[in-house]
Amino acid sequence: MAATPSYDTAVFMACAFSALFLPLFSFAVSLLISEKYSWLVTFTSPFLLLLSTLAAGVVLYSTWNQQPFTMTWNWFTVAGSTFAVGVFLNNISALMLLVVTLISFLVNSYSAGYMAGDPDLKRYFGMLGFFTFSMLGIVIADNLLLVFVFWELVGFSSFMLIGHWKEKSKAADAAKRAFIFNRVGDVGFLIGLMILWAHAESFNLITLSTSSEALSWKTAASLCIFCGVIGKSAQFPLFSWLPDAMEGPTPVSALIHAATMVAAGVFLLARVYFLFTPFALDFVALTGCITALLGAFAALAQNDIKKILAYSTISQLGFMVLAAGAGAPEAAMLHLVTHAFFKACLFLAAGAVIHALHQAQNQSHFPFDAQDIRHLGGLRKKLPFTFFVFIVSGSALSGLPFFSGFLSKDAILASLMVWKGTGFSWRWLIFGSAFVVSFTTVLYTFRLIWSVFQGEEKSTAHLSITEPPLSMRVPMTVLAIASLWIIVSPNPFDFSGWIYGGLRSNSEYLHISAISIASASWVLLALAFAYLIKGRTIRSSMLLNAFYVNSIYKIVVERPLFQLAEITARTDKKLIDGILHTAAYAQLIIANVAGWFDRAMIDGVVDDAAILAKGVGSFTRSFQGGKIQLYIFWAIFAVIIFIIWTLL
């Protein structure tokens, strides 16, 4: 334990542990509360999360730019190797701690309004708490084994939450898909852990970070761990679970996209950045770039509000992974934080729209798909508050100046600028695609906001739509404020403010004014272009289906699997069952033979004995027939025999 004297250890530890365990406590409370009082969880869970957020705030305040706080206990010892559990709080994890708890708190209080009347409030809020707890575990764990444990818990709780409306088969399928896709990545993660253990004999992050030489096993281990990141952070090619996960309740999507699920991958990438060798980093950057492009273009053609946001998340995550691959994990983390706020805000706002429409639909019995933007339009008059929130968070997503997204994107672009070097190479291509992604982001965000809030009202014209309740508006407001530039730095054009300064471990990649100017004008250009082509939709089924990745999976994975299953089924039926049938038939024959033997031989012997006894009996009985003269005859006969016997 290496605590620094700059803060009170006891108070600090109490805060760290309450930040971690209050969400778990919320989970326990939600489970244990009586069904009759299940409405209580809509108060207890946000309250407990609020306490957790405050504790996380204290932790962040105490550790920020201080000596990292570490603490380790032995967990178990197997074959001489001791595994530990511990806490490792540095700037990155303390910042994540606050972001996760804050967003979870906001989502919890938002859910109190959004999920009102749901029959399964207990399970919903319980799993929200558990989800948050698992994510916090990843954030503060000091070794990769513990990270992996919480990593799996995150996967499990996301499965529970995506499939919350389990009676909808689509939701159940989406939950299953998210779980399976994550499993695929996690296999890689697990193999990476094994490689690490085999070579370094340690899972501890600090121990691992001390050796810095680039070795081939490090490339292998880091690429394997990156597999886990691909699954969890929805990178190419394992991204298609994320749009499907939109079947879950909207606040859950906000949580998944902002703080607790996809963020885990990028966070892990930043946490184990020291493991990555240059080759591995190039691979990471390439994956991120492909994902960013795919997500951005797929988002252009979607018609579902939540799916647009989902593909936008994929694109932004690709951006973060690209930044990490380009050697700027601090830029990735910065974007992760800002993205967490504005994407959560966007989802909550989208949820507000859906919620308001559903309420109105329930009153008027006028059915249409409330999430399909083709039915929506002109809602700015009926939902002015939601419109405003949407504008703010959408601007942050697009990267307009004076919003947080602009600064974090700037950080990424600046690091890419340095990374690509001066000579022309494939890195220029990636640098260029970053701008393409940034341009496309503006297009789809503008399209989303325009088609929902501007223009003529379509299906909603006759509905009396009201703004969502206060419990939903407050979290949206907080997140909208957090989407402004001020959380990143005091200067709206220089990202190297308070957060970035704390995350940066080296002095490279500082603010480049040219990039800021280029980025700002590029985004404004995109905005102008988006306004010009407003109302037009790209009807491309390739984009709508996200480049048919799912279909490819169907052909490459699903169909061979089914064929394999069929072959094994047939083998089972023909071969195994055949052998069994033959064996059974042989047994039948043996049984028949044995039965015959039993009847003829065993029973025969017994019967013969009986017959013999009977014969002997009736033979001897015949001497005692009550005929006196016969007695005499036999007596004489015996005497004669006796005489002959003795004389001869």
Place this chain on the structure above:
Amino acid sequence: MFPIAHFLYLGAFLFSAGLVIVIVKKNMIMVLLGIELMLNASNLNLVTFNQLYPDSIQGQMFALFVIIVAVSEAAVGLAIVIKVYHYYQTSVPDEINELKD
């Protein structure tokens, strides 16, 4: 003097005849008759063998006893036959089979 063997043959013949009568004849009186015949065959033997020892008379004496016993036996036997005949209305032993079942 006849050789002894002739008497013994006669005795054996008489005994066999008596035995056959005892076994074969249905009527109880005939059975008693067969018994008498056998007793007399044995008497004949006793007397015959006594001839080998001219100084002793035990053989003849024994034959006399046998005759007396035979008389008593016949008396008792006939009495039983009469009693049985009274009771069962038959003197055939095969028909008197109450002990059998």
